[in-house]
């Protein structure tokens with residue numbers, strides 16, 4: 668799948684509160700307020716939480732924020748996440764940030780809703796948590812560097828040495844993931860949080876290619892991961908989670 672740039676919705680209006688729901692487009696379910704999901708269009712960590720909300724069929728109200736509009740640094744949002752970053756959630760008065768903690772909370776708090784985020788087998792779960800952690804530790808930093816150099820940079824010329832070393836690091840990391848995958852999805856025949864963590868990062872390679880086709884970053888994806896991403900994109904709820912400002916083309 669290919670999308671238009673930029674990757675994050677830095678310039679969009681800050682006004683939007685978008686109601687979304689996995690099962691119904693309602694804010695109140697049985698008198699309980701739906702979870703508020705604070706999100707920035709194109710944020711890979713936000714996308715991970717969005718996929719988790721959908722897989723678990725949890726009702727939520729999406730609060731679409733704008734980085735350029737300053738929403739993340741407003742006192743109201745800093746009260747929810749003092750780091751001023753998305754994703755974050757508010758669930759019946761309980762505020763939480765950091766995507767992994769949010770997803771683990773949702774999986775436990777809504778254990779009976781939708782499908783689980785991890786496999787039942789202890790070792791598979793541990794492997795999945797390892798993978799999710801590896802995405803943040805090893806995939807995100809070089810990818811972030813590419814995005815900063817090639818999409819966010821407003822002046823000067825891109826640092827080619829940094830781009831080259833980020834490209835090398837990503838290639839090697841993606842190969843490790845391709846080798847570690849054990850089925851249709853990273854942990855077998857069902858998608859898990861490991862897939863939801865990795866997919867949004869790899870989708871950013873296509874975004875980079877839209878602006879810089881000659882750099883062919885999507886070519887860094889090993890064959891097994893190319894077919895894997897097709898399977899993630901075929902999930903019934905996937906389309907709903909495509910970053911709103913990427914849909915325009």
Ligand SMILES: N[C@@H](CCC(=O)N[C@@H](CS)C(=O)NCC(=O)O)C(=O)O
Nearest residue numbers: 710711712751752753754765766767
């Ligand atoms: N470790 C955090 C990372 C969150 C993060 O870096 N969010 C970015 C968007 S992907 C953000 O909000 N950036 C805005 C800023 O730093 O001003 C998580 O897993 O939630």
